[in-house]
Amino acid sequence: MDLVNHLEDRLLFAVPKKGRLYESCVNVLKGADIKFRRNSRLDIALVQNFPIALVFLPAADIPRFVGTGRVHLGITGQDQIAEARLRIGEKLKVEELVDLQFGGCKLQVQVPESGPIQTVKQLAGQRIVTSFEYLVGDYFKKLDAQMKKDGELSEEAKTEISFVSGSVEASCALGIAEAVVDLVESGETMRASGLKAIENVMSTSAVLVRSTNCSPELEPLLQTIITRIRGYVIAQQYVLVNYNVAREHLTDVLKITPGKRAPTITTLDEPNWVAVSSMVLKKNVAKVMDELSQNHAADILVLSIDNSRP
Numbered sequence: 001m002d003l004v005n006h007l008e009d010r011l012l013f014a015v016p017k018k019g020r021l022y023e024s025c026v027n028v029l030k031g032a033d034i035k036f037r038r039n040s041r042l043d044i045a046l047v048q049n050f051p052i053a054l055v056f057l058p059a060a061d062i063p064r065f066v067g068t069g070r071v072h073l074g075i076t077g078q079d080q081i082a083e084a085r086l087r088i089g090e091k092l093k094v095e096e097l098v099d100l101q102f103g104g105c106k107l108q109v110q111v112p113e114s115g116p117i118q119t120v121k122q123l124a125g126q127r128i129v130t131s132f133e134y135l136v137g138d139y140f141k142k143l144d145a146q147m148k149k150d151g152e153l154s155e156e157a158k159t160e161i162s163f164v165s166g167s168v169e170a171s172c173a174l175g176i177a178e179a180v181v182d183l184v185e186s187g188e189t190m191r192a193s194g195l196k197a198i199e200n201v202m203s204t205s206a207v208l209v210r211s212t213n214c215s216p217e218l219e220p221l222l223q224t225i226i227t228r229i230r231g232y233v234i235a236q237q238y239v240l241v242n243y244n245v246a247r248e249h250l251t252d253v254l255k256i257t258p259g260k261r262a263p264t265i266t267t268l269d270e271p272n273w274v275a276v277s278s279m280v281l282k283k284n285v286a287k288v289m290d291e292l293s294q295n296h297a298a299d300i301l302v303l304s305i306d307n308s309r310p
């Protein structure tokens with residue numbers, strides 16, 4: 001099929017074509033019931049149940065495609081958005097909509113573990129290698145300026161930032177840098193490369209973004225997709241906790257489960273007892289159940305939420 005001629009009038013949605021964010025993005029699309037079949041040789045897939053085309057792009061290119069209005073919606077890292085904002089400036093018309101709660105990591109300054117450098121100030125005027133040259137350039141420009149102001153760095157000194165597109169962590173061992181700035185999640189890559197982190201430049205996670213430059217006709221479909229994705233993300237984060245409790249303890253247990261908006265309270269067919277249903281953050285549920293038990297709640301059930309609408 002001639003895909004290019006099928007793109008007109010479709011909402012274009014950019015998704016990282018591979019790498020760390022890919023699998024989770026596919027789950028988000030499934031969660032929002034966006035049906036597609038991707039031919040592995042193609043970077044465009046037509047969505048079967050909406051007038052949408054998915055465009056599979058490198059995560060680093062997505063802010064530019066969305067921010068210049070070529071693509072209407074996208075998923076990428078907050079780090080990539082921040083880098084593009086510094087690179088492109090005001091012309092980048094992109095709005096960050098939903099933190100998708102995956103792809104969490106930190107952009108960190110790393111130096112050889114056994115070397116003499118312990119602080120970022122010791123790197124002023126030295127060589128840094130990174131894939132985030134604008135974010136890192138901005139960070140060290142500010143550090144250089146502050147140190148010059150404080151008389152800690154000579155006026156002519158300047159920290160040198162060099163770009164590499166991958167394998168950043170090899171740069172110190174190769175003798176081309178005194179430090180690298182790269183993403184760290186588990187820290188395994190960093191430690192395996194004999195490096196340690198001495199500073200956090202930013203924390204990042206995956207985010208749903210939109211162009212602020214879309215034609216008004218696309219707006220209803222954009223809102224449908226954004227609402228679905230928001231609902232899916234909330235469903236992933238929360239569980240539903242149901243329990244019964246005697247009225248005399250209700251005030252105490254409601255403090256433990258105040259709910260996302262408010263808990264639902266239903267009268268039970270047993271005098272002075274009520275049933276409570278409340279959304280609880282998944283990560284807190286074990287502690288919440290312990291506290292409910294200690295505060296006279298009974299018949300506590302935890303139910304998963306498949307999907308939701310805010």
Ligand SMILES: Nc1ncnc2c1ncn2[C@@H]1O[C@H](COP(=O)(O)OP(=O)(O)OP(=O)(O)O)[C@@H](O)[C@H]1O
Nearest residue numbers: 018019020021058059077079080103104105183185
């Ligand atoms: N270790 C990690 N843990 C979590 N998220 C990460 C990690 N590394 C990168 N990310 C996130 O994923 C985004 C894309 O990174 P990734 O390295 O997967 O992309 P890529 O360079 O396009 O893919 P590849 O390196 O496979 O070519 C990053 O900008 C960041 O937001």
Ligand SMILES: O=P(O)(O)OC[C@H]1O[C@H](OP(=O)(O)OP(=O)(O)O)[C@H](O)[C@@H]1O
Nearest residue numbers: 020166167183184185186187188189190
């Ligand atoms: O702290 P960790 O859990 O080890 O993750 C960090 C690594 O993940 C990213 O690279 P990725 O593995 O995605 O491949 P890349 O180097 O090709 O970008 C990042 O650039 C680090 O190298």
